[in-house]
Amino acid sequence: MAKFSLITIAVGAMVMAGAHWVHVDYLYFASYTILQFIVLATAWNILGGYCGYVNFGSAAFFAMGAYSSVFIHKIYPLPVPLLILAGAIVSGIAGFGMGYLTLRLRGSFFAIATLALAVVLQTLVVNWEYVGGSRGAYIIRPEEIEFAGITINYIEYLFGLMLLLAVIALITARTIERSQLGFGFATIRDDELAAEASGVPTLRIKLIATTISGAFMGMAGAPFPYYIGYLQPSSAFGLEYAVNSIAMPMIGGTTSWIGPLVGAILLGSAQQYATVTISSAVNLLIVGLMLVAFVIIAPNGLVGLVQGWRRAWRKP
């Protein structure tokens, strides 16, 4: 556990140093998006992959984080790390609430409720003039920031924060996977009735999962207004967040922390490339088709495929 954390932190530091060495603004912008997807995909997987409960409302949790930043920024511009904390609290509470209302029922109700949540939150935000309504809100991003005596470029600062979040998310996911909580999640995924009968406190565990998952999605969303500079409901609630945070773990593999990471890096960089070279609609179509193809052909994602090949290779 400690070893894994150290390795992840070291890799994170190396990525940071490497990016600083190359120092191209576009690189920061592009890799910020990929890191954001790593956080979202990992967060989705804590509930979806480990527990087996599908959340279609990733965009809603992400947007809650983003809009709580806008809201606080309008009152008093706090530093971004505190905004991330605020986003985590808001989306975590929302995750808990959604879970409390729907998780006692059949699994599909939770999925449907999260799907509806996105539509309704968007309605609320569109009608809420204080955070910009349907017109959107501007956030003037400072050019650079003083940080322990050195000034760094603001976009590099945001990139660093998102990198840190990705590292924390991955460590959390792996820790959960190997802990008693993770085994509890797995029993729910495999057979909830049997788990309940053997004394696993299913509702409490599921609520922990929805809260952690929601909180990480909110954290991913909180720095977003600063990154994009102009936040409007249609970009914060964009369908690409909902579809990517499902497609990435599904394509990477849902049973371990590495699946969402692999999926996010592959799909995320492919999309950065495709958005520039083709069009964003075509690239979303490709993601959708890949999602359908993968759930049919490779139910355990790329990780499952690789494991299958290794097993087949070792046998003879």
Next chain:
Amino acid sequence: MDISWDLLLNAITAGLLLGGFYAAVTAGVSISFGMLDIVNIAHPAFIILGSYIAYFFNIKFGVDPILVSVIALPFFYALGAAVYQVYYLSFEKRGQESLRGLAFFFGLLFVTEVSLILVFGVDYRYVEAAYIGPSLHIGLIDLPLRMLVPCLAALAMFSALQLFVTRTFIGRAIMAVSQDQMALQLMAVDPIRIKRIAFGISIATAAVAGALLIIIQPVEPSVGREYIGRVFAICVLGGLGSMPGTLIAAMLLGVVESLTATFYGPSWAPAVSFGFLLLTLAFRPAGLMGR
């Protein structure tokens, strides 16, 4: 508080007409989700597909949208049967419908929507027919034909479905398949075939619902998403698998949405269905007419 009575009366009438249309939109989900336990969240996307087919033949050849949808029924039935076959072989047979099945339908929803964007663009499209525009006036009440015609067509389709489900052998088998697959097998009926037929019918209703939708309002590809919450709210509120319950719930939601739109502004209407859904799930998960 000063409420103008003819405004209130007209809002309720409009809500009832809207509710009739909602019943047609929900009928398919009532079969697939309510009776077969297949969480087809892509259903609204099929409805939008129906809208665009109605739009295409209406603008190109001037065919009446409802007539187009009736002609499209067998194609949608075949599409539904094919989707079910893939779903059955890939997920239901392997027992993976809860996670991957949902992701599959989500992918379908997404692919359909983006394909429509690529083909038709994101502009709002509408159809032309003689009954779009004029209104009937009965006393204080206005009955716009563009609402009345879809409502009547929806009710006709809904009654036909209800008769089919309760009076025919296959219809009863559909009701039975959700309750006891084994008993059905003992009667020498293949449950998979029954489910395929039922899912085909459920997608076929989307052709009609889509045509009705584009008569009522202009359509663009992402409109379908607004209907996801609505459709499942009606389905759950009505009681899973109960057609009469679905009709009552659809009317109720139509009226409440119409009142909200009239007295608070139309931008709040989508929030109503979600409120209904959450309240139902929290207080009476079995729905109004649940068994």
